[in-house]
Amino acid sequence: MKRVVITGAGTINSLGHSVPDTLEAMREGRCGISALEFRDVERLAIQIGGQVRGFEAEGRFNRQQMTLYDRFTQFTLTAAKEAIDQSGIEFHGDIAARSGVVLGTAGGGVSTWDDNYRSVYEDGKNRVHPFVVPKLMNNAAASHVSMEHNLKGPSFTVSTACASSNHAMALAFQMVRSGAAPAMLTGGSESMLCFGGVKAWEGLRVMSKDACRPFSANRNGMVQGEGAGVFVFEEYEHARARGADILCEIVGFAMSSDASDIVMPSKQGAARAMSGALADARLSADSVGYINAHGTGTAANDKTECAAVAGVFGPHADELMISSTKSMHGHLIGGTGAVELLACIMALRDGVIAPTIGYEEPDPECALDVVPNEAREAKVDVALSNAFAFGGLNAVIALKRI
């Protein structure tokens, strides 16, 4: 088996349009959640979100590209470029032929669906743009990354709701570890902050109208975000041979299915994914210093996740740090695990633990060190990133300092 390292990272989200800007915001505990701005927002009961501001797609992409790039693809391409630029990896010849793109998204081109349904149903038009289908398809982003950067190996899109990115990154990790690919572009993207996207979520009545406060006793629901995170996963020797700057090592993963309920989380399913990732990485539970929680800020997730952590880590659960950066960037649904992986990299590489902001009242059912409100300096050797999706599909990734 090969060792797998991360040599490039890119992102765009409500905290920043790049990795340095995002990490600075996380260090400062800034909140990217604010009043949503888009057509018909006044008809929504939920009017806040972690929206990407000041992103002018028109300047970045030409007219022909704009007809093909939904906002989730625009985010993905922006993040992918940053990751590849940082990595310095070049895809040509055999490397290009064997390297691919595996990305996660839950909804794909949601705003393209929304705009075109509006056009035919509300505006009564009988004709839509010829590229509606290639623009909205869930794999559009992965395909455009492959075209833009000449990645000709295994490429596809994974859709497992809120765990999409973690499932995608776990698969990319497997491909590099097995030797099937020397490098993979991976992560995920989501752009559901449009009228139809938020209206659908509203129906479940699990959204907060004012803030995302994970683990806090007065938490009252999740807040949606948008954006992308993309990484270069590369075989260790390949990265070393070309003198790449290595951000951290990926050492294990596990996936599990609750096989229980379509929306309610399961302590057992979450615990099996965390302990499975440790077993895959051949790490003991007490080596883990930081967990980037799924931490949605719903009543159900946070207490279930804390119980699962307590079960897996025993007394060490009180020693480790666990935080939810969703409090700052919101829940990016299918893209969330990718942006949250940045907090793990920051913990391992910079020794800075991103906080759980908006934390106001301790909850006895979430009695762990959730790094409330302020970032903390700490040396961390191993970090886990949790994602537990609707549908009971869980994916946890284990990372190590290098």
Added chain:
Amino acid sequence: MSISDRVIAIIAEQAVLEPSDVTPESTLEDLGIDSLGLVESIFAIEEEFDISIPFNANEPSASDFDISNVAAIITGIQKLVSEKV
């Protein structure tokens, strides 16, 4: 049909029971309605009466809308319907 009968009909349908089996004292738990069933019932009631019920599944007890039993739900809906006019 009175507001009360219409609400009971909706709750009975959700619980897969006869309306006669749903009493004012029944709690949703008694009727076997879980959190997802509750969210569906609230949606059906909102549609039936064209009202908006302030309910957040994360803090069911924090909103003004009392769901402790069928009678409380009916009272809450009667209030919302009267406020609508």
